[in-house]
Amino acid sequence: MNDHPEFPSALLRKVWSLMPEGIRQTVSSEPIIPAIAARAKTIAASRPDFIRSDQGQVVGIFPEKEIFYGPSAGLEELRDLVARFWTNAYNLKGKPGLPPHGLDKRHVAIVSGATEGLSIVMHLVAFGRNVGLMSLFWSNYKGIIRNAGGNPVVVPLFDAEYKIDFKKAENLIREKEITSLLINFPNNPSGDILSDEEMAGLAGLADDLDLVLISDEVYNFIRYKGDPQSMLAFAPERTIVVSSASKEYLIPGARVGYVLSADETFAGSWMPKMIRSFSSSPNVLGQRVLVDILKEEVSDFENGRAPRIITEVKKELEERCRLIISVLRDKGFSLAGRDEDFPSGAISVLARLPEWIKVDDKAFVDKAMELEKFSAIPASVFGAPGCLRFGYAGMPREDIGRLSRHLQDVLDYYRKNQ
Numbered sequence: 001m002n003d004h005p006e007f008p009s010a011l012l013r014k015v016w017s018l019m020p021e022g023i024r025q026t027v028s029s030e031p032i033i034p035a036i037a038a039r040a041k042t043i044a045a046s047r048p049d050f051i052r053s054d055q056g057q058v059v060g061i062f063p064e065k066e067i068f069y070g071p072s073a074g075l076e077e078l079r080d081l082v083a084r085f086w087t088n089a090y091n092l093k094g095k096p097g098l099p100p101h102g103l104d105k106r107h108v109a110i111v112s113g114a115t116e117g118l119s120i121v122m123h124l125v126a127f128g129r130n131v132g133l134m135s136l137f138w139s140n141y142k143g144i145i146r147n148a149g150g151n152p153v154v155v156p157l158f159d160a161e162y163k164i165d166f167k168k169a170e171n172l173i174r175e176k177e178i179t180s181l182l183i184n185f186p187n188n189p190s191g192d193i194l195s196d197e198e199m200a201g202l203a204g205l206a207d208d209l210d211l212v213l214i215s216d217e218v219y220n221f222i223r224y225k226g227d228p229q230s231m232l233a234f235a236p237e238r239t240i241v242v243s244s245a246s247k248e249y250l251i252p253g254a255r256v257g258y259v260l261s262a263d264e265t266f267a268g269s270w271m272p273k274m275i276r277s278f279s280s281s282p283n284v285l286g287q288r289v290l291v292d293i294l295k296e297e298v299s300d301f302e303n304g305r306a307p308r309i310i311t312e313v314k315k316e317l318e319e320r321c322r323l324i325i326s327v328l329r330d331k332g333f334s335l336a337g338r339d340e341d342f343p344s345g346a347i348s349v350l351a352r353l354p355e356w357i358k359v360d361d362k363a364f365v366d367k368a369m370e371l372e373k374f375s376a377i378p379a380s381v382f383g384a385p386g387c388l389r390f391g392y393a394g395m396p397r398e399d400i401g402r403l404s405r406h407l408q409d410v411l412d413y414y415r416k417n418q
Ligand SMILES: Cc1ncc(COP(=O)(O)O)c(C=O)c1O
Pocket: 112, 113, 114, 115, 116, 138, 184, 188, 216, 218, 243, 244, 245, 246, 252, 256, 257
């Protein structure tokens, strides 16, 4: 009853079947105001005597202070740059299920950070449903799913050896009647990534179980091992990618994120209609900042070079990661997550408390702060009790050096007071 067989792609058919009725109306209506504005703008460009009274903003009083609303889908120039960046960075040209040229601007909607992107996507797929949340997970996901009327159900992907237990995941997904699955690699908090075979396996699982995969790829280029990959290349018909410039380009305050899909109706039409009723349009100033950055990055790619800005960011992050790991090991912490030597990506390390510490992660962090030594996130909030997440991206190298002494002070406290 809910299917809409005329839709040309599995993604549209599936997402439509999950949408509440009211949202179906939003994505299938043609809002009049943006259509008139777009037409008026085109006419005004060639007819100087054309008078515009369609605009909902004050103009012509302090022209130098004006910042115009942007299009709901985001600035075209930015959508084009993001598409070219992703096509190059994740090798999306010529992949089955994707256009032969890779992505173009029709496959990109700009949003106010990945957070808004995830919220909107959840409003499309989560209402009244169980949404699978892979473990470990960013702590904000649960609220995002619940705000959209969904129920987060944690799906632990890995077994004790950190292999994906596909059978177990499948059983849980069937049992809980999960219709979409939210994944995040490189992972916050662990930095874990998936191998190509595992990504293909997940794509197969999504096909078998008719799932929508929502792939949070905000750290996608920050990898210390192997080539970056996007889930879009493995399950183009099932994947909605949410990503952002917050982490990789150091501009979280600019609030610029993107939602990508192989389906141009989804990214180029349904998303902007949703954005219009969420935030009207993403932040124009932030988008301009990113346009300047991505122009350089895309030009590097298209001239056969590694993108310089992000490569520099990655190099510094890798060094900070190396430093913090040596401090943590020295104090008796071990790395949790798939790789015990070095995380595969992202911007934090997940460290297991030394065994002799008898308090839990929350109490330990609380004490470290009470003693005014350092902060960290108790990783039980990500589904990893007994561990702490140290976000080294926000720690210049000098701070990492000083962490050693401050950690020692907290450990000394427990030596004396346990
Ligand atoms: C996994 C993950 N997704 C999304 C976000 C939010 O990104 P944005 O600043 O683009 O909203 C974060 C921020 O910490 C994150 O860790």
